[in-house]
Amino acid sequence: MTQMKRAKWTGVCAIMAASMLLLPIGGGTAKASIQSDLKGNRQVAIVIDDFGNNMTGTPEMMELPVHFTVAVMPFLPTTKQDAELAHKLGHDVIVHMPMEPVRGKPEWLGPGAITTVMSDEEIRKRVEEAISAVPHAVGMNNHMGSKVTADERVMRVVLSVVKAHGMFFLDSRTTYKTVLPKLTAELGVPLLSNQVFLDDVYTASHISKQIGILRKYLEDHDSCVTIGHVGPPGKLTASVLKASIPGMKSSTTFVTLSQMIVPSAEKDIIPHP
Numbered sequence: 001m002t003q004m005k006r007a008k009w010t011g012v013c014a015i016m017a018a019s020m021l022l023l024p025i026g027g028g029t030a031k032a033s034i035q036s037d038l039k040g041n042r043q044v045a046i047v048i049d050d051f052g053n054n055m056t057g058t059p060e061m062m063e064l065p066v067h068f069t070v071a072v073m074p075f076l077p078t079t080k081q082d083a084e085l086a087h088k089l090g091h092d093v094i095v096h097m098p099m100e101p102v103r104g105k106p107e108w109l110g111p112g113a114i115t116t117v118m119s120d121e122e123i124r125k126r127v128e129e130a131i132s133a134v135p136h137a138v139g140m141n142n143h144m145g146s147k148v149t150a151d152e153r154v155m156r157v158v159l160s161v162v163k164a165h166g167m168f169f170l171d172s173r174t175t176y177k178t179v180l181p182k183l184t185a186e187l188g189v190p191l192l193s194n195q196v197f198l199d200d201v202y203t204a205s206h207i208s209k210q211i212g213i214l215r216k217y218l219e220d221h222d223s224c225v226t227i228g229h230v231g232p233p234g235k236l237t238a239s240v241l242k243a244s245i246p247g248m249k250s251s252t253t254f255v256t257l258s259q260m261i262v263p264s265a266e267k268d269i270i271p272h273p
């Protein structure tokens with residue numbers, strides 16, 4: 001695959017999100033308990049997608065002054081390097097799994113993608129290989145995937161592998177037809193869902209506006225997951241986040257996704273004070 005084609009898929013990932021400024025909420029935490037009483041603070045999990053291809057903004061994001069979650073595409077030139085660095089810096093690493101969208105060309109997906117025409121066996125093999133390709137991964141989310149995350153057969157196979165590895169799934173919510181709340185509840189896989197896309201438009205004013213939506217959301221909710229990207233908007237997103245984080249720290253605790261999830265067994269044994 002050429003650099004040009006790789007550049008295409010990262011652009012599309014963000015463009016696909018353009019109609020989802022604030023995503024519908026609900027059913028997203030079926031098996032995941034959210035910590036809500038950490039010193040009365042609200043919790044924000046920043047997730048940055050599309051690492052693994054030395055994309056624009058990668059160093060700036062890695063240096064953000066809080067721990068966050070680094071979603072790394074498998075089988076790309078800096079997949080291993082980005083995952084290793086993120087882990088070393090104390091960030092969470094998850095597999096950013098390429099999945100077929102309703103609209104879009106196959107080459108936008110990147111290597112190793114899951115499509116709805118594949119057999120169960122092929123899907124299982126690809127998910128296993130992707131997990132092996134991303135060191136330190138503790139979870140998975142979808143790159144694109146508006147078609148795949150609405151497909152029960154395909155997602156059942158994906159989630160069975162995720163479960164076998166003791167991982168959680170973050171639904172990027174690229175479709176309102178997602179089957180993830182239903183299937184993760186059935187299979188017992190911890191699920192988190194994206195609530196705010198930060199950078200579907202590549203301007204500082206738009207990203208700042210999305211931070212405002214996030215802060216507004218936290219007035220009525222204990223926690224929020226927000227997704228940004230390296231690639232075309234990467235430097236802008238990193239710079240707006242860096243400027244916004246200090247002002248949010250008095251009321252907000254920044255966590256990684258694994259910190260946001262409390263396993264139900266642990267919750268039963270250790271009650272919150």
Ligand SMILES: [Zn+2]
Binds near residue numbers: 013049096142143
């Ligand atoms: Zn992506």
